[in-house]
Structure formats: structure tokens, C-alpha cells
């Protein structure tokens with residue numbers, strides 16, 4: 001049997017339509033949905049190409065470069081910008097009925113394959129007719145049984161959350177992945193999934209993200225893992241990665257930031273700290289609360305580059321028999337400068353009011369417990385083009401009736 005050298009490997013998918021361009025250019029690629037796959041590829045990794053239409057697997061190839069964006073911007077008409085240059089790794093073999101083979105080997109094309117799975121798949125692809133299923137599977141099971149952790153259990157890009165596609169976001173946990181994001185003991189800590197979704201949707205690697213009220217540093221931790229630069233401030237930092245600063249004056253240049261995320265106080269419901277400039281001391285029923293947060297909005301507007309995004313998380317208040325639409329009030333302030341991209345409803349979980357006592361109170365005294373927060377996704381408008389094209393109405397397209405009926 002042909003010997004294989006092993007390392008990590010990755011399976012890239014293509015279709016009947018895109019396959020030829022993969023081979024002509026010796027370039028594999030993904031769209032934004034699977035961009036993590038590309039950024040996980042390092043020069044020298046083993047690669048396979050899976051044609052999803054014909055159910056055929058080709059291999060093996062090697063990565064000639066690390067995976068990155070737009071190596072050949074015009075390839076596939078710009079539709080698959082996350083790319084890696086490849087070269088043949090010896091003779092290229094073709095495996096038909098690929099889905100069944102991958103399933104038998106316990107391999108998903110969506111994850112990074114560790115050394116064991118790479119060895120398994122490479123051995124099969126190089127020697128499909130002489131492959132001793134029993135021996136290899138036994139060997140892998142044996143190693144697992146010996147208590148050794150397979151590398152794939154340590155590293156899987158798809159331990160990352162799935163990106164949201166609707167306007168209703170619901171997270172049962174505060175964080176994801178194997179490293180903590182922020183401190184889930186910090187009162188008012190932000191669900192890391194929210195920041196992850198904004199960062200992935202609205203920024204590129206190395207972009208600058210700013211959180212002016214960052215508390216325990218959830219934004220910093222998410223950005224680090226995604227290869228984004230991050231500057232995080234708080235009036236009283238609760239993490240060494242957060243710098244002390246009042247959000248009403250941010251020490252950054254105009255138009256220098258690619259994304260601002262902010263999870264501000266919702267009123268005076270949480271005692272974050274004792275600092276006199278903590279906006280969390282001011283009641284959401286007071287005008288001063290909104291005036292101060294509008295100063296923060298102006299600063300966010302000033303530091304953002306035109307066309308870039310601000311995500312603002314906020315919840316309403318029901319205190320002492322009085323409802324305050326904090327979200328609507330904040331939204332009105334945001335609309336003074338920003339354009340709305342969308343409004344997300346984030347389900348509130350892990351609330352202190354998630355108890356039987358509060359359930360009974362809500363029914364007895366006829367009020368509702370807070371069940372959601374708003375995530376306002378706002379855009380700093382781009383400057384209007386000076387020369388505006390005249391809108392031409394092509395009346396001839398509309399049929400006109402000969403007689404007017406009155």
C-alpha cells in the first residue's frame with residue numbers, strides 16, 4: 001500500500017459548474033458562509049475537492065498558501081472570494097460515491113480533519129482498491145479507546161455558532177467554544193453570540209471593532225478569536241483587556257472604526273460599580289439618561305467610517321407598576337444620525353426574574369416579565385453622490401385605457 005505523510009486536511013466543496021475553474025486555476029474556495037474553513041488552512045495542509053453534484057472526491061492536493069480572501073478576485077465571477085492556492089500532491093485519484101465513503105469513515109466535509117482522519121481518508125483515496133477497512137477502523141477505535149483524544153476533538157472550526165438568518169435570536173448560553181468570552185459572572189454580561197454575529201457579518205479580518213461600554217470584555221474575546229482588532233473601554237473595566245474611559249468622549253480619530261458594538265445600561269436596574277460617571281446610576285425614566293446616551297451615540301457616529309455599522313443592545317423596563325419603552329426611546333436617538341439596517345429581537349434568558357416567585361407575581365399583579373431585548377443594527381450613512389441621476393419614468397411601459405371611466 002502507498003505510504004502517506006499525514007497532517008491536517010480540509011475538504012473543499014464544488015459543483016458541476018464550478019469544478020473546472022478549480023482545476024484550471026488550481027484554486028479552491030468558499031463563500032462567506034464557510035469563510036472559517038479558508039482561514040483555518042495553512043500552507044502545506046492536505047486538501048481534497050468534493051463535487052457535491054456528481055458525488056465525487058478528488059485528492060490529494062496540498063495548500064500552496066495559507067487560505068485568505070480574494071487571491072484571485074475575479075474567479076467564479078467574485079462569488080467565492082475565500083480562497084486557497086493548491087498544487088497536486090502526487091497522482092490525483094477520483095473516488096465515486098463519495099458521500100457513502102465519507103460517512104463510513106465518519107468524516108464530515110465541513111470540519112478540519114485531524115491527523116487521524118487525514119491518514120484514514122488519504123490512505124483510502126490513494127489506495128481505494130486495497131483499502132483494509134477493518135484494520136484501519138480498528139486502529140482508530142483502538143487509539144480512542146486508549147484514552148488518547150483525537151485532534152479533531154480539540155479543534156473544529158464548526159464549534160463556532162451558526163450565523164443567524166432571521167430577526168429572532170435566542171441563546172440558551174452566554175458563550176460558545178472552548179475559551180470563555182467575557183465573564184459570565186459579570187452582572188449584565190452580553191451573550192457572546194450576538195457580538196459574533198455582528199463581527200462576522202459586518203467586518204473583515206483585521207478590521208477595527210470598538211466597544212465603548214465593554215464591562216468584562218466579551219467583545220475583545222470574540223474579536224481576538226476572529227482575527228479582528230478590538231479596542232474596548234468601560235468606566236470601570238472588569239477585565240485587563242478593557243481600558244478605563246467615559247463613553248461620552250472616546251479617544252479615537254474620526255472615521256477610524258469599522259464596527260461599534262455597545263450593550264449600554266438599560267436604566268438603573270444593575271449596580272455595575274460605584275463610579276459617579278456610571279450611566280447605570282441614572283433612571284431610564286429620566287431625560288438625563290437619554291441625553292447622556294445620545295452623547296455616546298454621537299461619539300460612535302464620529303469614530304465610525306461612513307457606511308459602517310453600529311450594533312446597540314437595549315431592553316425595556318417595567319418597574320413599580322410603570323412601563324418605560326427604553327428601546328423605542330434609544331431607537332429615536334439613534335435615528336437622528338444613523339440609518340436602520342434592521343432590528344433584531346434577542347430572547348432574554350438567565351434573568352434573575354426567571355423564578356416561580358416572579359411568575360406568580362406577574363400573574364397576580366397583571367404585568368409581564370421582560371422576555372426580549374432589541375438589537376438595533378444601524379449604519380452611518382455614506383456621503384451622497386454629488387451628481388444624482390435623473391429618474392426617468394418610462395410611461396410607454398404602462399398601458400393606457402382609451403376611455404376614462406369616471
Ligand SMILES: C[S@@+](CC[C@H](N)C(=O)[O-])C[C@H]1O[C@@H](n2cnc3c(N)ncnc32)[C@H](O)[C@@H]1O
Pocket residue numbers: 182183186187188189190191212213214215216217218219233234235236245246247248263264265272273277278279280
Ligand atoms: C450591560 S454592561 C456591558 C457588558 C459587557 N458588554 C460585557 O459583556 O461584559 C454596561 C456597561 O456600561 C458601563 N458604563 C456605564 N456608564 C459608562 C460610561 N459613562 N462610560 C463607559 N462605560 C460605562 C458599565 O460599567 C457596564 O460595564
